[in-house]
Amino acid sequence: MDERMTEMSRRTVLAAAAIGAAGGGVSLGGGPAGAAAPPASGQAPGVYRYKIGSLEVTVATDGARTFPMPDNFVANAKKDEIDAALRAAYMEPGKMTIVFNPVVVNTGGKLVAIDTGNGAAAFEQSKGAVGQFQTNLKAGGIDPATVDAVLISHFHGDHINGLLTADGKKAFPNAEILVPQAEWAFWSDDGNMSKAAGGPIEGNFKNARRVFGALGNKVTPYAHDKEVVAGITPIATPGHTPGHTSFILASGNAKVLLQSDVTNHPALFVRNPGWHAMFDMDGDQAEKTRRRMFDMASAEKLQVQGFHFPFPAAGYVEKDGTGYRLVPVAWSPTL
């Protein structure tokens, strides 16, 4: 064989090997060249990063839960209306998927987590579906031990349980825990807790007390409408819970509304802002808040970051018919 023939045969073998790997086990002549690459056993890390002026935002997903749609999931919509909304979003009727997307903001001076997901203890129990926040943060190059502060939006388990490790220790060992003053006042009031006994939110009281108790109740309550960390201003968005809080992230001329749980899944509640999710403690107030926030966001063409929006949970909300629609941001390869 001359040089050229050898080169030709080498190329042919390489091409065959590539096809074999891509085909997932199609054997072309057998031998090592036709061996399949093992299939990946799970999802790749869910981390996305963008900038707001000089602030750097890292969205690290906590995962998602899928479950049969409860009858009362939307207090004021019928099952076929809900199914129609799901179909319109190419989601399976009769089922719900809730996604969880906490973020970490690097302000230049401080590393600040906003909400914490369902917690590592939920990882096993959900077969890895949720409780991924810390793992994804690490995949994104952020060590939880370097987080200076954790800002909590409200006291539901999917936002606070990630304050603890699977064995009940501090998940962010060096962070100050900042909580909305109004939220802290509501859930730590014994009178409110006894009124809730036997009702749907009794578990929320118990869980909040369990989580903050494990931290020795060492939290710093913060007020609304005043920068809590440079570039991050909490704003009152009540209804979902009494002290529910959203955040304006701002740097220079750039601004993002981090809406927390002003709305749950956009396919249902951005499209139908009048629908009341079962998690909203005061449905009417939550709806007023939602319309106020989305009218502002659409008028100002403000980017919105939504805890329960599909990953990476960032987009623009604009008016559409009787509701709104979410236009997701386009992925950017650079910051």
Ligand SMILES: [Zn+2]
């Ligand atoms: Zn939530």
